[in-house]
Amino acid sequence: MDISNAPLLIFIAYGPILPSALANILFGLYLSRYRLTSMIEALSRSSHIAMRAGTVDSGGLLGRMMLVSKISGMVTLSGLVIRSGELSADDIANFPSRVMRLAKVKFFSRRFRSCGS
Incomplete structure (x- = not known):
């Protein structure tokens, strides 16, 4: 194997992972900036x-x-x-559906990316 092909092979192997990792970080920034307060308010009965x-x-x-x-x-x-x-089960029942969808997307995008690597 020629060493000059190494950058190309690295890009082929890790190329799809880097954009998904960046998208996951940016989505986490969005949620932490604009949706975190509504998440905390919805989970007010949770001691954790x-x-x-x-x-x-x-x-x-x-x-x-x-x-x-x-x-x-x-x-x-x-x-x-x-x-x-x-x-608390009441917290989940009263959790806003839009924010719940966003939280599930965040959770599964992280899991999907970790399965690919």
């Missing part, structure tokens, strides 16, 4: 989220994005989280 909601302002951008990822996982896998006692 209420404990972390106080540190949203001091956590910075990375802390907000991590909280969005946590909430998207909790909303998507709500049955498991309700059984473990971290989330």
Whole structure:
């Protein structure tokens, strides 16, 4: 194998992963900037989220994005989280449907990208 073909092979192997990773980061930024407050308000009975909601302002951008990822996982896998006692069933029932769709897209886009690599 010739070393001059290495950049081309790297691009072929990792090319589709990089744009999807960038899109996932940008979507997480959007959710953390415009939808995080409605997510936190909808999950007001959850002790797990209420404990972390106080540190949203001091956590910075990375802390907000991590909280969005946590909430998207909790909303998507709500049955498991309700059984473990971290989330109230009333919170999921009253969660805004548009924000729930966005959270599920965030959760599955991250999983889809990790399966491809």
